[in-house]
Amino acid sequence: GEDVEQSLFLSVREGDSSVINCTYTDSSSTYLYWYKQEPGAGLQLLTYIFSNMDMKQDQRLTVLLNKKDKHLSLRIADTQTGDSAIYFCAERKAAGNKLTFGGGTRVLVKP
């Protein structure tokens, strides 16, 4: 949606780190999420961060949140070919339960 924006495409070499960026507009967002979508599969939640945090690490995944700039990023360390997919960031506003998704970033991992 218009409230959440992402770059369209990222190409990365296997073993390198990937960084996917996202900007959002609503300062009242409570939780921000990263979902992964692979061909023929449903959306899978990778990780999330609460709005009062600025960093969260979960194995190869690191989420950084700059609330002042309304900027969210997902870093994938040691990117593998299985990480090739479309990644969506999403925000959940304080006033409800619906998610507002960005347009997705297609990540292509080259061997």
Added chain:
Amino acid sequence: GAGVSQTPSNKVTEKGKYVELRCDPISGHTALYWYRQSLGQGPEFLIYFQGTGAADDSGLPNDRFFAVRPEGSVSTLKIQRTERGDSAVYLCASSPTSGLTYNEQFFGPGTRLTVL
């Protein structure tokens, strides 16, 4: 355990026809959501149920779209007088509750609707 299931997986219909899309949420999940994903875009919210009632239907594009969840489990999304612009993947998700936690939404594989 079983995840969210959606039927049919694919639906091809003609302009002007009526379609129903079904969602079976994860057993015990009280919250159910419908989203629509057009080609090359992210999912867009349509409607959210808490139990049997629609708690938020602000995403339904017009009155041709309607959804029900009569017993608080299975939900049906109904589209009348389909238009070519309705062609998309319709995603259903469920979550255990709609409380103050991070409230993970578990997504089904979607129904791909094509209106000719």
